[in-house]
Amino acid sequence: xxxxxxxxxxxxxxxxxxxxxxxxxxxxxxxxxxxxxxxxxxxxxxxxxxxxxxxxxxxxxxxxxxxxxxxxxxxxxxxxxxxxxxxxxxxxxxxxxxxxxxxxxxxxxxxxxxxxxxxxxxxxxxxxxxxxxxxxxxxxxxxxxxxxxxxxxxxxxxxxxxxxxxxxxxxxxxxxxxxxxxxxxxxxxxxxxxxxxxxxxxxxxxxxxxxxxxxxxxxxxxxxxxxxxxxxxxxxxxxxxxxxxxxxxxxxxxxxxxxxxxxxxxxxxxxxxxxxxxxxxxx
Ligand SMILES: [Fe+2]
Numbered sequence: 001x002x003x004x005x006x007x008x009x010x011x012x013x014x015x016x017x018x019x020x021x022x023x024x025x026x027x028x029x030x031x032x033x034x035x036x037x038x039x040x041x042x043x044x045x046x047x048x049x050x051x052x053x054x055x056x057x058x059x060x061x062x063x064x065x066x067x068x069x070x071x072x073x074x075x076x077x078x079x080x081x082x083x084x085x086x087x088x089x090x091x092x093x094x095x096x097x098x099x100x101x102x103x104x105x106x107x108x109x110x111x112x113x114x115x116x117x118x119x120x121x122x123x124x125x126x127x128x129x130x131x132x133x134x135x136x137x138x139x140x141x142x143x144x145x146x147x148x149x150x151x152x153x154x155x156x157x158x159x160x161x162x163x164x165x166x167x168x169x170x171x172x173x174x175x176x177x178x179x180x181x182x183x184x185x186x187x188x189x190x191x192x193x194x195x196x197x198x199x200x201x202x203x204x205x206x207x208x209x210x211x212x213x214x215x216x217x218x219x220x221x222x223x224x225x226x227x228x229x230x231x232x233x234x235x236x237x238x239x240x241x242x243x244x245x246x247x248x249x250x251x252x253x254x255x256x257x258x259x260x261x262x263x264x265x266x267x268x269x270x271x272x273x274x275x276x277x278x279x280x281x282x283x
Contacts, residue, residue, distance in 0.1 A: 001015070024168060027167070028042055028167075028168055031166075031167035031168060033266075034265050034266035035129070035130075035264050035265075035266045035267060035268045035269070036072075036264065036268075037072045037263040037264050038167045038168060038169060040070075040071070040072045040263045041072065041164070041167075041169045042169050042172070044215035044217070045163075045173065045215060046172075047216040049069045049215070049216075049217075050215070050216045050219075053065075053067055053068060053069060053199075057196075057253065058253075059253070064219075064220075064221045065219075065221065065251070066200050066221055066249075066250045066251050067198055067199060068199060068200045068201040068219070068222055069217050070189070070199045070260055071201070071215075072263040073127040073129060073130070073187070073263075073264070074117065074119060074189060074260070074263070075129065075137070075140065076117075076259060076262055078117055078118075078137055078140040078141055078142045079137055079140070079141060079142065080141075080143075081142065081143055081153070082143075083144075083150075083151055083152050084152055084153065084154070085141060085153055085154070086154040086155060087118065087120075087138070087139045087140060087153060087154070087155040088138065088139065088154075089134075089135040089136075089137060090133075090134055090135030090138050092122050092123070092134065092139065092156055093123055093124075093156070094122070094123040094156030094158075094159075095156060095157045095241075095242055095243060096154065096155075096157075096236070096239045096243040096244070097154070097155050097156055097157040097226070097243065097244040097245070097246065098152070098153075098154050098234070098235050098236075098243065098244070098245050098246075099118075099152060099153055099154075099155070099186070099245075099246045099247075099248070100151075100152045100245075100247045101116065101150070101151050101152070101246075101247075101248050101249070101250065102145075102149050102150050102249040102250070103116065103150075103190055103192075103198075103249075103252060104149055104249060104250070104251055105195070105251070105253075105254070106251060109149075110148050110149025111145060111192055111195065112145055112146060112147045112148075113144060113145060113192065114144065114145045114149070114190050114191065114192035114195075114252075115142055115144055115190070115191040115192065116144070116145060116151050116189070116190050116191075117141075117142050117187075117188065117190075117191075118141055118142075118143070118153065118155075118186060118187065118188055119139060119140040120139050120155065120158040120185070120186045121158050121159060121161050121184075122134060122138075122139060122156075122158070122159070123156060123157070123158070123159045124159065125159050125162065125275075127139070128140065129264070129266075129268065130268045130272070130273060131268070131272050132267075132268070132269070132270070132272065133272060139155060139158075141153060154235075154236065157184070157204065157226065157244045158185065158186060158204070159184050160181050160182055160184040160209055161181070161182055162181050162182075162277045162278075163180045163181075163182060163214050163275075164273065164275055165275070165276050166276070170278070173278055174278065177280065177281025177282070178214060178278065178280060178281075179209070179212055179214060179277075179279060179280040180276075180277065180278045181209040181212070181213075181277070182209070182215060183209040183210045183213055183218060184204040185201040185204065186201065186202050186224075186246075187199075187200070187201050188200040188250065189259075190250060190252055191257055191259060192252070193257045194257065195252045195254055195255060195257055196252065196254070196255030196256065197259060197260070198250060198252040198253075199260070200222065200250060201222060202223075202224040202246070202248050203217075203222055203223050203224060204226045205223050205224060205225055212280055224248050225247070226244045226245070226246050227244065228242060228243075229242060229243050229244070229245060230242040
Protein backbone atom coordinates (compact mmCIF):
# COMPACT_ATOMS: atom_id res chain seq x y z
CA UNK A 1 0.00 0.00 0.00
CA UNK A 2 1.28 3.43 -0.88
CA UNK A 3 1.09 5.73 2.12
CA UNK A 4 -0.49 9.08 1.44
CA UNK A 5 -0.52 10.42 4.99
CA UNK A 6 0.04 9.45 8.60
CA UNK A 7 -3.55 8.14 8.81
CA UNK A 8 -2.70 5.41 6.29
CA UNK A 9 0.10 3.81 8.28
CA UNK A 10 -1.79 1.97 11.02
CA UNK A 11 -4.51 0.51 8.72
CA UNK A 12 -1.80 -0.63 6.28
CA UNK A 13 0.12 -2.41 9.01
CA UNK A 14 -3.02 -3.97 10.52
CA UNK A 15 -4.14 -5.20 7.10
CA UNK A 16 -0.86 -7.06 6.71
CA UNK A 17 -1.08 -8.56 10.20
CA UNK A 18 -4.76 -9.51 9.86
CA UNK A 19 -4.26 -12.66 7.79
CA UNK A 20 -1.63 -13.98 10.17
CA UNK A 21 -3.78 -13.04 13.17
CA UNK A 22 -6.79 -14.95 11.81
CA UNK A 23 -4.57 -18.00 11.31
CA UNK A 24 -3.47 -17.65 14.92
CA UNK A 25 -7.04 -17.53 16.18
CA UNK A 26 -7.87 -20.62 14.15
CA UNK A 27 -4.88 -22.43 15.69
CA UNK A 28 -6.02 -21.44 19.21
CA UNK A 29 -9.46 -22.85 18.47
CA UNK A 30 -8.07 -26.05 16.97
CA UNK A 31 -5.92 -26.69 20.02
CA UNK A 32 -8.87 -26.14 22.42
CA UNK A 33 -10.84 -29.17 23.60
CA UNK A 34 -13.28 -29.89 26.42
CA UNK A 35 -10.28 -30.56 28.70
CA UNK A 36 -7.82 -27.92 27.43
CA UNK A 37 -8.35 -24.20 26.80
CA UNK A 38 -5.58 -22.68 24.67
CA UNK A 39 -7.44 -19.34 24.41
CA UNK A 40 -7.38 -18.77 28.18
CA UNK A 41 -3.71 -19.75 28.17
CA UNK A 42 -2.90 -17.30 25.39
CA UNK A 43 -4.85 -14.49 27.02
CA UNK A 44 -2.80 -14.99 30.19
CA UNK A 45 0.49 -15.39 28.30
CA UNK A 46 0.00 -12.04 26.55
CA UNK A 47 -0.75 -10.28 29.87
CA UNK A 48 -4.24 -9.51 28.63
CA UNK A 49 -6.07 -11.32 31.46
CA UNK A 50 -4.14 -9.52 34.20
CA UNK A 51 -4.63 -6.15 32.55
CA UNK A 52 -8.40 -6.70 32.25
CA UNK A 53 -8.52 -7.87 35.87
CA UNK A 54 -6.67 -4.82 37.19
CA UNK A 55 -8.69 -2.39 35.06
CA UNK A 56 -11.94 -3.82 36.41
CA UNK A 57 -11.13 -4.34 40.09
CA UNK A 58 -9.75 -2.20 42.92
CA UNK A 59 -12.18 0.65 42.19
CA UNK A 60 -11.46 0.28 38.48
CA UNK A 61 -7.70 0.20 38.87
CA UNK A 62 -7.40 3.05 41.37
CA UNK A 63 -6.59 0.97 44.45
CA UNK A 64 -4.87 -2.30 45.25
CA UNK A 65 -6.98 -5.41 44.77
CA UNK A 66 -6.93 -9.04 45.83
CA UNK A 67 -8.55 -10.03 42.51
CA UNK A 68 -6.60 -12.17 40.05
CA UNK A 69 -6.92 -14.60 37.14
CA UNK A 70 -9.42 -17.47 37.03
CA UNK A 71 -7.19 -19.84 35.03
CA UNK A 72 -8.58 -22.88 33.20
CA UNK A 73 -9.06 -25.42 36.01
CA UNK A 74 -11.99 -24.14 38.12
CA UNK A 75 -14.91 -26.58 38.50
CA UNK A 76 -18.18 -25.02 39.68
CA UNK A 77 -19.50 -28.16 41.36
CA UNK A 78 -16.76 -28.66 43.96
CA UNK A 79 -18.11 -30.29 47.14
CA UNK A 80 -19.32 -28.20 50.08
CA UNK A 81 -17.25 -28.76 53.20
CA UNK A 82 -17.38 -27.63 56.84
CA UNK A 83 -14.77 -25.24 58.16
CA UNK A 84 -11.60 -27.09 59.14
CA UNK A 85 -12.04 -29.90 56.58
CA UNK A 86 -9.23 -31.24 54.41
CA UNK A 87 -9.12 -30.89 50.61
CA UNK A 88 -7.06 -34.07 50.29
CA UNK A 89 -9.25 -36.90 48.91
CA UNK A 90 -6.63 -39.37 47.68
CA UNK A 91 -3.06 -40.01 48.88
CA UNK A 92 -1.18 -36.86 47.85
CA UNK A 93 2.44 -36.30 48.87
CA UNK A 94 3.34 -32.91 50.32
CA UNK A 95 3.85 -30.84 53.45
CA UNK A 96 0.61 -30.27 55.38
CA UNK A 97 -0.80 -26.76 55.15
CA UNK A 98 -3.41 -25.03 57.32
CA UNK A 99 -5.12 -22.00 55.78
CA UNK A 100 -7.17 -19.30 57.47
CA UNK A 101 -8.87 -16.81 55.18
CA UNK A 102 -11.05 -13.81 55.85
CA UNK A 103 -13.46 -12.08 53.47
CA UNK A 104 -14.05 -8.38 54.12
CA UNK A 105 -15.84 -5.55 52.35
CA UNK A 106 -14.23 -2.25 51.41
CA UNK A 107 -14.94 -0.84 54.88
CA UNK A 108 -13.12 -3.76 56.49
CA UNK A 109 -16.36 -5.34 57.73
CA UNK A 110 -16.58 -9.15 57.63
CA UNK A 111 -18.72 -10.66 54.88
CA UNK A 112 -20.66 -13.60 56.33
CA UNK A 113 -22.32 -16.33 54.26
CA UNK A 114 -19.99 -16.03 51.24
CA UNK A 115 -19.25 -19.21 49.27
CA UNK A 116 -15.50 -19.67 48.85
CA UNK A 117 -14.29 -22.18 46.27
CA UNK A 118 -10.69 -23.34 46.64
CA UNK A 119 -8.64 -25.39 44.21
CA UNK A 120 -4.95 -26.03 43.71
CA UNK A 121 -2.37 -28.27 42.06
CA UNK A 122 -0.63 -31.24 43.67
CA UNK A 123 3.05 -31.08 44.61
CA UNK A 124 3.69 -32.80 41.29
CA UNK A 125 2.17 -29.79 39.56
CA UNK A 126 -1.14 -31.26 38.35
CA UNK A 127 -4.79 -30.34 39.01
CA UNK A 128 -7.02 -33.35 39.54
CA UNK A 129 -8.82 -32.73 36.23
CA UNK A 130 -5.48 -33.16 34.41
CA UNK A 131 -4.32 -36.14 36.40
CA UNK A 132 -5.92 -39.63 36.37
CA UNK A 133 -3.81 -40.53 39.46
CA UNK A 134 -5.83 -38.19 41.70
CA UNK A 135 -9.35 -38.79 43.05
CA UNK A 136 -12.19 -36.76 41.58
CA UNK A 137 -12.26 -33.31 43.26
CA UNK A 138 -8.94 -33.87 45.04
CA UNK A 139 -7.54 -30.57 46.36
CA UNK A 140 -10.88 -28.78 45.87
CA UNK A 141 -13.63 -27.65 48.21
CA UNK A 142 -16.34 -25.06 48.79
CA UNK A 143 -16.55 -23.37 52.21
CA UNK A 144 -18.93 -20.76 53.63
CA UNK A 145 -17.72 -17.79 55.67
CA UNK A 146 -18.95 -17.57 59.27
CA UNK A 147 -20.14 -14.43 61.09
CA UNK A 148 -16.52 -13.17 61.16
CA UNK A 149 -16.18 -13.61 57.37
CA UNK A 150 -13.81 -16.47 58.13
CA UNK A 151 -13.08 -19.89 56.65
CA UNK A 152 -10.33 -22.36 57.46
CA UNK A 153 -9.24 -25.58 55.86
CA UNK A 154 -6.42 -28.04 55.59
CA UNK A 155 -4.50 -29.30 52.53
CA UNK A 156 -0.92 -29.78 51.33
CA UNK A 157 1.27 -26.91 50.16
CA UNK A 158 0.97 -26.66 46.36
CA UNK A 159 3.86 -26.59 43.88
CA UNK A 160 4.44 -24.47 40.80
CA UNK A 161 3.83 -26.05 37.42
CA UNK A 162 4.68 -25.61 33.74
CA UNK A 163 1.90 -24.54 31.38
CA UNK A 164 1.43 -26.70 28.25
CA UNK A 165 3.64 -25.61 25.36
CA UNK A 166 2.54 -27.98 22.60
CA UNK A 167 0.35 -25.37 20.86
CA UNK A 168 0.46 -21.72 19.74
CA UNK A 169 1.24 -20.53 23.29
CA UNK A 170 4.40 -22.66 23.27
CA UNK A 171 5.44 -21.14 19.93
CA UNK A 172 4.97 -17.65 21.39
CA UNK A 173 7.00 -18.39 24.53
CA UNK A 174 9.83 -19.99 22.55
CA UNK A 175 10.02 -17.05 20.18
CA UNK A 176 10.14 -14.66 23.14
CA UNK A 177 12.69 -16.74 25.07
CA UNK A 178 10.32 -17.13 28.02
CA UNK A 179 9.96 -19.87 30.62
CA UNK A 180 6.59 -21.59 31.03
CA UNK A 181 6.44 -22.00 34.81
CA UNK A 182 3.74 -20.66 37.07
CA UNK A 183 4.72 -20.01 40.70
CA UNK A 184 2.86 -22.13 43.28
CA UNK A 185 -0.53 -20.73 44.31
CA UNK A 186 -3.94 -21.42 45.78
CA UNK A 187 -7.00 -20.45 43.73
CA UNK A 188 -10.05 -18.83 45.35
CA UNK A 189 -13.46 -17.83 44.00
CA UNK A 190 -15.70 -15.88 46.39
CA UNK A 191 -19.42 -15.61 45.65
CA UNK A 192 -21.90 -13.57 47.63
CA UNK A 193 -24.99 -11.77 46.26
CA UNK A 194 -24.47 -7.99 46.41
CA UNK A 195 -20.74 -8.30 45.67
CA UNK A 196 -18.77 -8.77 42.47
CA UNK A 197 -17.64 -12.38 42.26
CA UNK A 198 -14.06 -12.26 43.46
CA UNK A 199 -11.55 -14.53 41.72
CA UNK A 200 -8.10 -14.73 43.24
CA UNK A 201 -4.82 -16.61 43.56
CA UNK A 202 -2.48 -16.40 46.55
CA UNK A 203 1.13 -17.12 45.61
CA UNK A 204 3.73 -18.76 47.86
CA UNK A 205 6.42 -16.32 48.94
CA UNK A 206 9.24 -18.89 48.59
CA UNK A 207 8.66 -19.74 44.92
CA UNK A 208 11.65 -19.11 42.57
CA UNK A 209 9.37 -18.11 39.68
CA UNK A 210 7.48 -15.16 41.21
CA UNK A 211 9.29 -12.70 38.93
CA UNK A 212 8.78 -14.70 35.74
CA UNK A 213 5.22 -16.04 35.95
CA UNK A 214 4.28 -17.04 32.39
CA UNK A 215 0.78 -15.63 33.05
CA UNK A 216 1.89 -12.26 34.57
CA UNK A 217 -0.42 -13.03 37.50
CA UNK A 218 1.76 -12.13 40.50
CA UNK A 219 0.97 -8.80 42.13
CA UNK A 220 2.59 -7.71 45.42
CA UNK A 221 -0.77 -7.90 47.20
CA UNK A 222 -1.15 -11.55 46.25
CA UNK A 223 2.13 -12.89 47.62
CA UNK A 224 1.00 -14.81 50.70
CA UNK A 225 3.19 -15.44 53.71
CA UNK A 226 3.28 -19.22 53.95
CA UNK A 227 4.87 -19.70 57.37
CA UNK A 228 6.86 -22.88 57.95
CA UNK A 229 6.52 -24.38 61.44
CA UNK A 230 9.03 -27.07 62.27
CA UNK A 231 8.94 -27.00 66.08
CA UNK A 232 5.41 -26.01 67.15
CA UNK A 233 2.75 -28.74 67.19
CA UNK A 234 0.38 -28.65 64.22
CA UNK A 235 -3.35 -27.87 64.66
CA UNK A 236 -4.05 -31.56 63.85
CA UNK A 237 -2.63 -34.37 65.99
CA UNK A 238 -1.82 -36.62 63.01
CA UNK A 239 0.76 -34.11 61.70
CA UNK A 240 4.12 -34.93 63.29
CA UNK A 241 6.63 -33.15 61.03
CA UNK A 242 6.83 -29.63 59.60
CA UNK A 243 3.71 -27.83 58.43
CA UNK A 244 2.80 -24.55 56.76
CA UNK A 245 0.32 -21.93 57.82
CA UNK A 246 -1.24 -19.19 55.69
CA UNK A 247 -3.42 -16.32 56.90
CA UNK A 248 -4.90 -14.18 54.16
CA UNK A 249 -7.59 -11.49 53.87
CA UNK A 250 -9.59 -10.80 50.71
CA UNK A 251 -11.32 -7.50 50.05
CA UNK A 252 -14.40 -7.79 47.87
CA UNK A 253 -16.28 -4.98 46.13
CA UNK A 254 -20.00 -4.25 45.81
CA UNK A 255 -21.50 -5.29 42.50
CA UNK A 256 -23.26 -8.07 40.66
CA UNK A 257 -22.58 -11.63 41.78
CA UNK A 258 -22.21 -13.71 38.66
CA UNK A 259 -20.41 -17.00 38.26
CA UNK A 260 -18.07 -17.44 35.30
CA UNK A 261 -18.43 -20.23 32.77
CA UNK A 262 -15.92 -22.97 33.47
CA UNK A 263 -13.14 -22.71 30.81
CA UNK A 264 -12.96 -26.50 30.54
CA UNK A 265 -15.74 -29.00 31.14
CA UNK A 266 -14.08 -32.42 31.10
CA UNK A 267 -11.26 -34.25 32.78
CA UNK A 268 -8.18 -35.23 30.79
CA UNK A 269 -8.24 -38.91 29.88
CA UNK A 270 -5.39 -41.40 29.64
CA UNK A 271 -1.91 -40.74 30.88
CA UNK A 272 -0.82 -37.70 32.85
CA UNK A 273 0.46 -35.12 30.37
CA UNK A 274 4.27 -34.89 30.31
CA UNK A 275 4.75 -31.15 30.09
CA UNK A 276 7.96 -29.74 28.63
CA UNK A 277 9.80 -27.10 30.64
CA UNK A 278 11.10 -24.11 28.72
CA UNK A 279 14.11 -22.25 30.10
CA UNK A 280 14.15 -18.49 30.09
CA UNK A 281 16.65 -17.11 27.54
CA UNK A 282 19.85 -16.12 29.31
CA UNK A 283 18.84 -17.86 32.56
FE1 LIG B 1 -3.36 -22.52 38.83
